[in-house]
Amino acid sequence: MTYINNKNKTEFCLNGQQKNFIEKLKKAVESKMPPDLYIHSISTLDYAGKLANIHVNKSTSLKNSNQLFYKLCISCILHDYGKIFLPLDLVKTAEREKIKLSKFEFACEPLLHGFLAPYLIKRDFGIKDPYILNAVKYHTTGSCKMNMVDKILYISDKIEETRNYENVDYLRSLSGKNINLCLLEVYKSNIIYLITKNKFLHPDTNKIWNNILGGIKNGTR
Template identity: 30%
Template sequence: MAKLKSILPEKRFRHTLGVTDTALKLARIYSADKERVFLASLLHDCAKHMTDEEMIEFLNKRNIEAAPVMKAIGGNVLHALVARYLAQEEYGIEDPEILSAIECHTLGKVGMTLTEKIVFISDYIEPGRKFEGVEVLQKLAPKNLDEAVVAAIRSTLMYLLSENRLIHPRLLETRNDFLIKKASEEKEM
């Protein structure tokens, strides 16, 4: 943790601790693997201190391809991909589920695991977050994790659309996957 604290700005480190605390609370509620949740949430932003250029150079040196839309959006989504590889190289993380939870904490992915959902929503609702509607999501997450993830994605999409910003297709794929799963479950009832 000392290494992480030394590279992240104070505000980012406080955010990381808030995410980790939130994630561990949700891990207890949903009986998730606490060690995986702890490590993924602790390292989810370990690349946030890097510039867009540094992140692209980091990926290029390792022959890791980032989609053009990811490069165009920049650090807001690029850091998650870079963090996955930093966690592996700098912090010795080898567990594929932890690495995946780090990588998909911003955009999600189709077929998210419990660990991935917890890290995703914890990043969105940690106590330091102050935006309209965050309180509703903070109350929803302990009651219905999937609904909280979908609501967070909806909120993000609404914001991106209102700002006329680029939207990574994986965010839409994640949302659609949750909605398809929910419709399928309702159909079976």
């Protein structure tokens, strides 16, 4: 993946220790994940790298943008780590560890891997950074307060290059131009998909949608 930040003509300068850790993580997940899930994880990482080059960040210092980029890389590699566990095992883990989940979240299998991810990646990889834990926790549902790492992971997960669905090219083209509008469109596309397939919507969906929409209208995020 590229480390060049084209917009500022600067580079994301990960230090040797950070680069080593990322390579170590990639190898670790490769050995644990089925090949298609590993390819998706790395493809999410690559796409997030492209978006980071564009959107991170005119407003923060290079040091801060390097930190954000590092956190983003780790979040991408590990965001679907919870999928290597059976849903029943995730439920048992949540009960045993007293992880706070609503009744809906306990019962909704497709969401469990995200909501359990903070516990799992802390336990198995020693990750404690709240930015990373938050990004992986909400990468499936989104949340009301999404920072740049959350947004890029959420979007990259849905439109990375191996994804193939009707409006994905439109979403990809938008992702390079307007990250907030892209977030809204990806979120919308996800809601439409879930409704079309008669799948449950998380009870917070309305709140999150309004928040993303409100942010765009106010120009605040």
